[in-house]
Amino acid sequence: MRREITGFSNPTVKLLKSLRDKKHRKREGLFLAEGLRLLTDARACGRLPQMLVMATARDPHPLLDALEADVLASGGEVIVTSADILSKITGKDNPQGVAGVFAEFDTSLDRLDRSSAKIWLVAQALRDPGNLGTMLRTGDAVGAGGLILIDDCADPFSVEAVRASMGAVFTQGLAQAGWDDFLTWLRAGEGQLVAASLREAVPYRGAPYAAPCFVMVGNESRGLPEDYELACDLRVTMPMKGRADSLNAAVAAAVLAYEVLASLEG
Amino acid sequence: MRREITGFSNPTVKLLKSLRDKKHRKREGLFLAEGLRLLTDARACGRLPQMLVMATARDPHPLLDALEADVLASGGEVIVTSADILSKITGKDNPQGVAGVFAEFDTSLDRLDRSSAKIWLVAQALRDPGNLGTMLRTGDAVGAGGLILIDDCADPFSVEAVRASMGAVFTQGLAQAGWDDFLTWLRAGEGQLVAASLREAVPYRGAPYAAPCFVMVGNESRGLPEDYELACDLRVTMPMKGRADSLNAAVAAAVLAYEVLASLEG
Known part of the structure; x- marks a missing residue:
């Protein structure tokens, strides 16, 4: 599923932002990873995000297109939003234009x-x-x-x-x-x-x-x-x-x- | 000189806090270093702080006494204040009970x-x-x-x-x-x-x-x-x-x- 989010107060934005806190990560069993390079490495290791969050203003990139296609094909969600909201989610001034939400691994x-x-x-x-x-x-x-x-x-x-x-x-x-x-x-x-x-x-x-x-x-x-x-x-x-x-x-x-x-x- | 500071709004507290910003460090030509170990290393290298800031509640320590005596003997200032104020100065939850203000070095x-x-x-x-x-x-x-x-x-x-x-x-x-x-x-x-x-x-x-x-x-x-x-x-x-x-x-x-x-x- 692919959808656009424009508001800071959207519940998905709030959920994503909350993943900066350990307590919320553990409760949801999810974590955030930013940047195309990192997401591409993850994909090459067979790890796809459950949710892919992209800034609308981002330049097109074949690796990003491939990632988006894989996420959708695997039943994941693609969120398109503003650079401002993405930066609020990752807590970084200079967001890399894309972030993914992954299920935490089994660490036994x-x-x-x-x-x-x-x-x-x-x-x-x-x-x-x-x-x-x-x-x-x-x-x-x-x-x-x-x-x-x-x-x-x-x-x-x-x-x-x-x-x-x-x-x-x-x-x-x-x-x-x-x-x-x-x-x-x-x-x-x-x-x-x-x-x-x-x-x-x-x-x-x-x-x-x-x-x-x-x-x-x-x-x-x-x-x-x-x-x-x-x-x-x-x-x-x-x-x-x-x-x-x-x-x-x-x-x-x-x-x-x-x-x-x-x-x-x- | 040795003096006690009890108020958060004291100008010296504000000056010390401002040293967390590069702009203010450069303007004053000063920087902050925390912790007895670090200040003792500095002293051993012949570097004494211009100002030594100690928390009142701090346990006595012979190295701290020696440091205080050297700072006073060299014409520096010793400030005694609360752990809360010290923690506000260094921006750390767990302050080490002592900090020093040093002149920046010549880095040519x-x-x-x-x-x-x-x-x-x-x-x-x-x-x-x-x-x-x-x-x-x-x-x-x-x-x-x-x-x-x-x-x-x-x-x-x-x-x-x-x-x-x-x-x-x-x-x-x-x-x-x-x-x-x-x-x-x-x-x-x-x-x-x-x-x-x-x-x-x-x-x-x-x-x-x-x-x-x-x-x-x-x-x-x-x-x-x-x-x-x-x-x-x-x-x-x-x-x-x-x-x-x-x-x-x-x-x-x-x-x-x-x-x-x-x-x-x-």
Whole structure:
């Protein structure tokens, strides 16, 4: 179905706007993703939005036409509206002219096939949605299987996380679990758990990484709890030449993941 | 001088709040930094705030006492106020109980001594203050000399950049310049300019890095202009195994900088 919306107070506009709040996302089971590039990546991964929202003033584009046709063919809805309303929905001054509403994925651990990739990223209690999105993007780049969120992380379906992932929220596996459940799942199969640490750690270059390698980083302020570090199969340390004793969490994950990639493929 | 402020409408509170805006920072030549850790790092680098703002309810701490004594001894001002007012000043729900007001630094290129470090980071038209702060933090970790901002970057003295730098805004050198001025300065001495690129690039692992090595990343959306890439002494490429063709700018800078560090120290 295709329809035009012209009023800010339209109930669909209100519903879409409400998806910027986690509470409403969880209640509806829906999340927002903006931009043609991102929606095209999603489509290539077999993920179509239930609803496609386009600005009337948008330039025509063959990829957008293809997306619109697919959404309509799959029984989804296409909404045409003004750039102002679209910008109100996504909360961005400079909207990309198109956004999609997707059903949130099943993020249970059991859905991950650990043998499908050599690297997996693990984030523990990461509070910054931008860091989560950046980790998803890095995961895509290193060919990781996905991102596992441990304990109380930011919502990976927030607009900020989806935006920072640059589409990788659709290409990467995504799971959420408490620490005990994660550890039980991990130990039920192959898998090396690695963390950056200062405790009895070996240099991160040349460390004995093994696939599937699970690269874990901890909370932005507190890092990983001590017992989580001690449960790791390998603790590695990165040079810290200045006054600081830690890197940004997404940066640490990336430096480590690229080292693991070089080690496993070298 | 030490004084207490109890009212939200106090002119000093208004001035401090206004420093969240770039326009006011530039007019006053001042910026804000929050947190005892960050202020202590600044002090260790010989940078004292002109004004120290403390919440009355804050727990006593010997480092805070030392900071207060130094600020008073250097002729600075100490303001004691409520946690509510402090939180209004820094724009953060969870204020760290203390903030400092610093004079902005001279960021001319001439102040950098390129022979003082093997690695320098260069950001071109980076728009996200969090990315700038994260690059400063990474620079501190790899022992870089500092961060050079080319063209129209976000303000490194914004609250977000200072916060993300975790104090490295005080420990790292910082310069701002247009591309032409930067290139003239660079070519007037030793220095290898390196960028991540897809154009005639060599693999980033094992590339012939040479000190002082200037690691450059470009704008979040557009990357580096072609002529900037062509002006580089070395173009390197990092594995991109997924759908995306780029990393987050601060992540790319970090992966590359750690590789340069290993190469130069190896």
